[in-house]
Amino acid sequence: MAATIRDITKMTGLSLATVSKYLNGGNVLPKNRLAIEHAIEVLHYEVNEVARGLATNRTKTVGVLIQKLDNVFASTIIAKIEDMLRARDYGTIVCDCRGDEKLEEEAIRFLLGKRVDGIITIPTSRSSAYLQSAIQRGTPLVLIDRAFDDGSFDSVYVDNAEASREAVRLLIEKGHKKIAIICGDEGYYTARGRLEGYFQAMARADLPVYAKYIKKGDLEVSHGYNAIRELMEMEDRPTAVFLSNYEITMGAVIAMNETGIRFPEDVSVIGFDNLLLSQVIRPRLYMVVQPMEEIAQAAAKLMLERLAGKDPDREKEPKQILLHTSILEGESVRAL
Amino acid sequence: MAATIRDITKMTGLSLATVSKYLNGGNVLPKNRLAIEHAIEVLHYEVNEVARGLATNRTKTVGVLIQKLDNVFASTIIAKIEDMLRARDYGTIVCDCRGDEKLEEEAIRFLLGKRVDGIITIPTSRSSAYLQSAIQRGTPLVLIDRAFDDGSFDSVYVDNAEASREAVRLLIEKGHKKIAIICGDEGYYTARGRLEGYFQAMARADLPVYAKYIKKGDLEVSHGYNAIRELMEMEDRPTAVFLSNYEITMGAVIAMNETGIRFPEDVSVIGFDNLLLSQVIRPRLYMVVQPMEEIAQAAAKLMLERLAGKDPDREKEPKQILLHTSILEGESVRAL
DNA sequence: CTGAAAGCGCTAACAC
DNA sequence: GTGTTAGCGCTTTCAG
Numbered sequence: 001m002a003a004t005i006r007d008i009t010k011m012t013g014l015s016l017a018t019v020s021k022y023l024n025g026g027n028v029l030p031k032n033r034l035a036i037e038h039a040i041e042v043l044h045y046e047v048n049e050v051a052r053g054l055a056t057n058r059t060k061t062v063g064v065l066i067q068k069l070d071n072v073f074a075s076t077i078i079a080k081i082e083d084m085l086r087a088r089d090y091g092t093i094v095c096d097c098r099g100d101e102k103l104e105e106e107a108i109r110f111l112l113g114k115r116v117d118g119i120i121t122i123p124t125s126r127s128s129a130y131l132q133s134a135i136q137r138g139t140p141l142v143l144i145d146r147a148f149d150d151g152s153f154d155s156v157y158v159d160n161a162e163a164s165r166e167a168v169r170l171l172i173e174k175g176h177k178k179i180a181i182i183c184g185d186e187g188y189y190t191a192r193g194r195l196e197g198y199f200q201a202m203a204r205a206d207l208p209v210y211a212k213y214i215k216k217g218d219l220e221v222s223h224g225y226n227a228i229r230e231l232m233e234m235e236d237r238p239t240a241v242f243l244s245n246y247e248i249t250m251g252a253v254i255a256m257n258e259t260g261i262r263f264p265e266d267v268s269v270i271g272f273d274n275l276l277l278s279q280v281i282r283p284r285l286y287m288v289v290q291p292m293e294e295i296a297q298a299a300a301k302l303m304l305e306r307l308a309g310k311d312p313d314r315e316k317e318p319k320q321i322l323l324h325t326s327i328l329e330g331e332s333v334r335a336l
Numbered sequence: 337m338a339a340t341i342r343d344i345t346k347m348t349g350l351s352l353a354t355v356s357k358y359l360n361g362g363n364v365l366p367k368n369r370l371a372i373e374h375a376i377e378v379l380h381y382e383v384n385e386v387a388r389g390l391a392t393n394r395t396k397t398v399g400v401l402i403q404k405l406d407n408v409f410a411s412t413i414i415a416k417i418e419d420m421l422r423a424r425d426y427g428t429i430v431c432d433c434r435g436d437e438k439l440e441e442e443a444i445r446f447l448l449g450k451r452v453d454g455i456i457t458i459p460t461s462r463s464s465a466y467l468q469s470a471i472q473r474g475t476p477l478v479l480i481d482r483a484f485d486d487g488s489f490d491s492v493y494v495d496n497a498e499a500s501r502e503a504v505r506l507l508i509e510k511g512h513k514k515i516a517i518i519c520g521d522e523g524y525y526t527a528r529g530r531l532e533g534y535f536q537a538m539a540r541a542d543l544p545v546y547a548k549y550i551k552k553g554d555l556e557v558s559h560g561y562n563a564i565r566e567l568m569e570m571e572d573r574p575t576a577v578f579l580s581n582y583e584i585t586m587g588a589v590i591a592m593n594e595t596g597i598r599f600p601e602d603v604s605v606i607g608f609d610n611l612l613l614s615q616v617i618r619p620r621l622y623m624v625v626q627p628m629e630e631i632a633q634a635a636a637k638l639m640l641e642r643l644a645g646k647d648p649d650r651e652k653e654p655k656q657i658l659l660h661t662s663i664l665e666g667e668s669v670r671a672l
Numbered sequence: 673c674t675g676a677a678a679g680c681g682c683t684a685a686c687a688c
Numbered sequence: 689g690t691g692t693t694a695g696c697g698c699t700t701t702c703a704g
Contacts, residue, residue: 004698047449051390053680071411079432083432096418114385279586353683360683388681
C-alpha cells in the first residue's frame, strides 16, 4: 500500500491538519516543513487525488467528448487542450462517441459519474438535450465547433459562412461561374453555415445557383468520393468545386486520383482543413484552414476560467468565441 | 448537490448496505428493488465514482501515455483502446508527453496520483526507469510499440526487423542493388530493429552495404525531408529508398514533390505506416503497414486481463505480444 | 501556526 | 436479504 498522509503524521509527530496544510501550500514552521518534506521523500508519499477529490468535491479532471478521436481535427485539438490543462494540473479524460448520439449521451453520464470538473465537447447531436444532465449538475461546459441555437453555452467556433463565402469568392474572382459545392446536409451545424456562405458568395456576384451543383450528404470520405465523380460525369459539369470539409476533401482527392481527373486542368478545387494533405498532394491544394491551435487554446482557456471562477460565475453570460478561417494558397485553382 | 446513496435510503427506508448491494448487482427483494429504482429515477441519482474509488481502491480508469497525440499512429490506437475500455466501463485518461522524457516521467506520477488502475504507454524514454514508481505501486503496465530489453513488461509490438527485411527484399527482388534507408538513430528501439532488417536483407542477397546510403536521424518530418534530398544529390545515388517511419515518409514525399523528384521514375520508394497517404498520393506509395487495430486491441485486452486478474496475477509472466506488418502494394517501385 | 474532530459518498465485513 | 458499523485518505472548520 502506498503511504498516506497519516504515515507522515506518525513519522513527523505532527497532526493531519498541519500536513494537509503543507500539502496545500499553507504556511508551516520551517522546522516542520523540513520534517514533512523528509518524510514525504522517505515514504515516497504522493497525494491520493481520489481521496482529495472526495473531500473537496473537485477532481481536477475534465472530460473531453469528441466524435472521432482518430481524425486530424479532433486529435490536434485534444493534444493542445490536454497540454494546457495538464499545465494547470488538470487531467483529461477522453471519450469518443464515434458520431453516435446515443453513445454521446452515455458518455456524458459516464463523465459525470466520474465527477469531472468540466466537459469540453465537439457535439454530435443536433439538439443540446444530451447536455441536460451536465447542466443540472452545474458542470461547466464548453462547446467546440458549434453553438446551439439558443446561444446559452460557452462555445468556440469559426465563422463557417465566411469561410465558405471567401472560398467561393476566390473561385469567382478567378473567373469561375459554374461552381459546385460538396457539403454536409442541413443536419450538420457547420454544413449549414458553409452552404449559406456559398449562396451568399454566388448572390453577391449575381451568379445563378443550380441545384445539381449542390451535393449534400454525410460528412464522410465516401460522400466526397461519390459526389465529385457524379459532378464530373455531368454533361454540363462545373469548372470548380468547393470541398467543404475534411473528409469530403479526402474522398474527392482519392476519386480524382483514381479516375485520372486532374486539377486544376479538368476542374479547379478548394479543399478544407487538412494542412498535411496540402503539403503532400501535388499539385498543391488550395485549402480553407481552421485555426486549430487557437480553437483548442480558446476552449481550454474558457474552461480554465470557469473552473477557477467562484460560484457566482454561473451567472456570467455564456461566452461565444468566434474565430476566423484563412485560405492557404495552392495550385489547384485555374484562372478561366 | 447531487443525490447520494443516503438520499435513497431515506426515500426507501432501506439501509445503506441494501442500496449499495443493489447498486453492485447483488440480490434484493423485488419490492425493494422497485423502490430503489424508483428513488433513483426521481432523485436523478448517479453513483459517485470518486467515492466508490476511495472505498474500493479502484478507480475504473486507465492512463494512456503517449508521445504525440496528434499523430495518426497514436490517435488511431487511442481511439480503439478508449472504445474497448469504455465498453468495460473503464475511463481513459490521456497524457501526451510530446516525446519529452521529463514530461513522460511527470505524467506517470500524475497518473499515479489520480490512482489509475493501469497504464498503457508508448514509451519515449530509452530506459524503463520512469516506470519504476508505477511498478512499485503495483500498477499494471502495458507497453506498445516496444519492449524493454529485460523483457519484464507486458508489451505489444511488431517485428520491426521483419518489416524492414521484407520491404528491402521486395526492392531487391525488383532488381535494386543500391538501396538506401532513411531511419531513426540507434536511440530508438524501433529504428534499431528496422535497421537490422535492412542489414539482414542486404546480407542475404549478398549485397554490399554502403554507409552513405544509411541516413540516421530523428524521427521527424524534417529528417525525411533532408535525407532524401541529400541522397538524390549524390553523384552515385541510390535507385531505391526505404522510408522506415511515418514522419520520414511524410518528409520525403514533401521533398520529392517540392524538388520534382518523381517516383518511381527517378527513385523507387517504400514508405511506412500512413494508409491515408497511400490512398491519396499519386502514384500510390508502396507501404509497410502496421496492424494498428490489432495492436490497440491486444493492448487493451492485455490490460483488461490484468485488471480483472486476482492479486496473484502479479506473478504471471509478462506477456510479449509480437505482431506482424504487411506490405501494401503501390506503384512507387520500379523494376530495374 | 497547530491540533482535534467531523465528514465527503461509498463499500464491506459482520451480525441479525 | 437487510441493517450496523467502520473505514477509504483527504480537507476543513473551529479552538487553542
